[in-house]
Amino acid sequence: MPELPEVETIVRGIRPRLLGRRIRDAEVRWARTLGGLTRPEFDRRVVGATVAAVWRRGKHIAIDLERRGRPAGCLLGHLRMSGRLQVEPRAADPGPYARVRLGLGRGEVLTFVDVRKFGRLRFVADARAALARLGPEPLGPGFTAAWLRRGLRDRRRMLKPLLLDQTFLAGLGNIYVDESLHRARLHPSRRSDSVPAAAAERLWAEIRAVLSEAIEREGSSFDTFYRTPAGRPGSYQASFRVYGRDGDACRACGATIRKLVVGQRGTHVCPRCQRAPRSAIIPAP
DNA sequence: AGCTACTCCTGGTAGC
DNA sequence: TGCTACCAGGAGTAGC
Numbered sequence: 001m002p003e004l005p006e007v008e009t010i011v012r013g014i015r016p017r018l019l020g021r022r023i024r025d026a027e028v029r030w031a032r033t034l035g036g037l038t039r040p041e042f043d044r045r046v047v048g049a050t051v052a053a054v055w056r057r058g059k060h061i062a063i064d065l066e067r068r069g070r071p072a073g074c075l076l077g078h079l080r081m082s083g084r085l086q087v088e089p090r091a092a093d094p095g096p097y098a099r100v101r102l103g104l105g106r107g108e109v110l111t112f113v114d115v116r117k118f119g120r121l122r123f124v125a126d127a128r129a130a131l132a133r134l135g136p137e138p139l140g141p142g143f144t145a146a147w148l149r150r151g152l153r154d155r156r157r158m159l160k161p162l163l164l165d166q167t168f169l170a171g172l173g174n175i176y177v178d179e180s181l182h183r184a185r186l187h188p189s190r191r192s193d194s195v196p197a198a199a200a201e202r203l204w205a206e207i208r209a210v211l212s213e214a215i216e217r218e219g220s221s222f223d224t225f226y227r228t229p230a231g232r233p234g235s236y237q238a239s240f241r242v243y244g245r246d247g248d249a250c251r252a253c254g255a256t257i258r259k260l261v262v263g264q265r266g267t268h269v270c271p272r273c274q275r276a277p278r279s280a281i282i283p284a285p
Numbered sequence: 286a287g288c289t290a291c292t293c294c295t296g297g298t299a300g301c
Numbered sequence: 302t303g304c305t306a307c308c309a310g311g312a313g314t315a316g317c
Binding site: 292298 | 307
């Protein structure tokens with residue numbers, strides 16, 4: 001599923017192909033992808049505008065628009081589970097899962113492809129306001145070891161659901177949470193306020209390391225959904241230590257990786273590396 | 286405050 | 302082989 005590293009890879013790939021381009025037309029094949037705006041309203045806001053900037057915040061893709069050199073709102077994309085955003089020749093067969101296509105001139109289109117229809121490509125007048133509820137960027141200056149230590153201490157939630165909560169920290173999903181927790185040797189069901197300072201600091205460092213390495217590898221591909229803008233699979237899946245490895249040996253200690261459910265989410269742990277005091281584990285229902 | 290359950294969707298797969 | 306039933310999975314919302 002596209003998480004921060006995959007979204008970052010996509011943004012880096014499409015940015016040079018979108019900057020300065022004018023949106024000539026919009027073809028909407030699945031209206032819900034627009035997230036509420038009617039097609040005529042979406043058309044009115046988007047067609048004729050020029051792309052001024054392309055950036056990422058958490059798992060969101062922001063495409064700033066302008067008209068006559070003045071800011072004119074933003075296309076805010078979220079790929080959810082199966083979304084893809086790609087610049088391609090208009091003549092290319094969009095396939096059955098293309099939900100929105102935006103004409104860019106020069107025979108090119110920006111296509112939002114999404115098998116499961118959970119993704120969104122919304123027009124918003126003010127992107128910063130739309131993203132205001134998100135927590136800090138894990139690779140940005142606002143995410144410090146001290147901030148995380150305090151954030152864990154001040155809540156009484158299971159670590160995994162807390163790290164998945166985008167209003168706490170923006171950009172982590174199921175894969176990179178499991179990987180980060182394993183590398184920090186912390187159990188996903190552990191109560192956040194039971195984590196000692198040293199372990200919180202470890203978690204901070206591992207979250208940043210996992211995300212940085214995954215960006216270097218252009219994200220993770222293990223099904224047909226995620227591809228880089230160049231059409232290649234990412235390669236970080238080869239570095240997974242726990243995700244999708246249930247039944248295999250832990251690369252750190254040799255114990256068998258287990259799959260369990262934490263907060264209704266499939267979760268991968270090494271039962272030896274990720275132990276915690278019984279009192280600190282929030283029991284499954 | 287923080288949990289579970291439910292919703293949105295479809296392709297893939299387990300089970301028969 | 303062909304069928305059905307169920308599941309995964311981000312995020313929002315409702316209810317406890």
